Amino acid sequence: MMLSLKEKLAYGLGAVGKDMVYMLSASYILYYYQDVLGVSAVAMGIILLAARIFDAFNDPVMGVIVAKTKSKFGRFRLWLLIGTVTNAIILYFMFACPPSLDGAGLTAYAAVFYIIWGVTYTMMDIPYWSMIPAFTNGGKEREGLTTLARSCAGVGSAIITIFTMMLVHALGGNNERVGFKYLAFIIAILFVVFIGITVFTIKEKSSVDMETPSVGAMFKALINNDQAMTVVVAIVLINCAVYITSNLVIYFFKYDFGGTKWFSSYTLFNMFGGAVQILSMMFLYTLLRKFFSNIKIFYICLGFAIIGYASLLCIAFTSMTNVFILFIPGFFIFAANGILQVLTTVFLANTVDYGQLKTGRRDESVIFSMQTFVVKLASGIAAFVASICLSLNNLQSGTEVTDAEAVIDFSENVSAASRLGLRTTMTIIPIIGLFIALIWFKKKYILTDKKIEEINEQVKKLNA
Secondary structure, rough: OOHHHHHHHHHHHHHHHHHHHHHHHHHHHHHHHHHHOOOOOOHHHHHHHHHHHHHHHHHHHHHHHHHHHOOOOOOHHHHHHHHHHHHHHHHHHHOOOOOOOOOEEEEEEEEHHHHHHHHHHHHHHHHHHHHHHOOOOOOHHHHHHHHHHHHHHHHHHHHHHHHHHHHHHHHHHOOHHHHHHHHHHHHHHHHHHHHHHHHOOOOOOOOOOOOOHHHHHHHHHHHHHHHHHHHHHHHEEEEEEHHHHHHHHHHHHHHOOOOOHHHHHHHHHHHHHHHHHHHHHHHHHHHHHHHOOOOHHHHHHHHHHHHHHHHHHHOOOOOOOOOHHHHHHHHHHHHHHHHHHHHHHHHHHHHHHHHHHOOOOOOOOHHHHHHHHHHHHHHHHHHHHHHHHHHHHOOOOOOOOOOHHHHOHHHHOOOOOHHHHHHHHHHHHHHHHHHHHHHHHOOOOOOHHHHHHHHHHHHHHHHH
16 A cells, blocks of 8 residues: 555654754754853864764664564564654753763763764664665655655754754743753654654554665675765765854854844844755755756756855855845755755665666665765764864853843954854865765766666566
């Protein structure tokens, strides 16, 4: 039987919840510990990079555990529920650091809870994506649901982008430490509710032999599938650019754009950007698809993103008295990012059929496990780059803003050199990465729409 609309929506809602959690951690954990609580930027960079690399290599281990699980509740849904509940609890404590901690104790607290958060997130993330074969038919239905879930994940990320600092200041007054604690609690509850809907709506219709690729198997599959390798490298470069920006944009508003109510401008900018990202994924991509191939849309989006970063750098050297002028680069960057999230998933799905024809193996689960692996790796690299930028440019307040300090303009004491370093890191480095992605993809990717149709016909004959 085909999936019902209710089942599709339930699965997509789970993606919204889990990526709200992921984006809160990926974009704000560095700011919370480094700027609000005063942990060394370099220490945080090392913690974030090491934890993400460990977590990425931990994925296959969790895959083995899930594969060997037998229960009345199913193989996948059991771990999806356990992982979600434990990750939600850890998320709250990660953003609810005891006020009594400081120095080495505070750094140790950050390291321990961030590593545990990564492990528990893997506990639910692996079964979430791996369970698709257990309740879908193969081919287009499976690929369509995967694309839908990735799009819903983008919506979850956009929600966090839009509302985080607005809610932090609404919930904590001007005390960001308190605001983050309450926000983490709310997100944790929503996370459990959304995944709960997924778990109790989706039914595992069959006993599926889950493939549990090792890291070695992932890289072997990439070596044998040049098109999958091409897409994966592009994903790493694009996500590094995205996460460098998402980690540093709050510092840009606080220490460069400035003002006593910098977070209001930051929130307004993110509201605009998040709306553009969601609308681009839902409507702009569909509109462009009527006129262009996916490959051309990919190049257009990379061009959009590069234009956005270049214009942001130029605008940063003006007086920047009005946040609305930043909407110009924001539109290009957020629109491109929204569509690129959809496209990279589509491209990766296309490489599965290609790989089957080339090697005789259909490494579907291996390929999509690699996507999770490289996104986590990219977020760790980006966080490390951002932390080095903050350390070199001495950008850190070290304490949360209290009511008495609410009128502080943090940008007043920032040197021109520090601002230049911040602007360069969050614009020039992403531009370089995107240019490399553009050149790499143009040179290596060969799966045009016509080529994909030919491959699909050949695969149908093989499977007949």
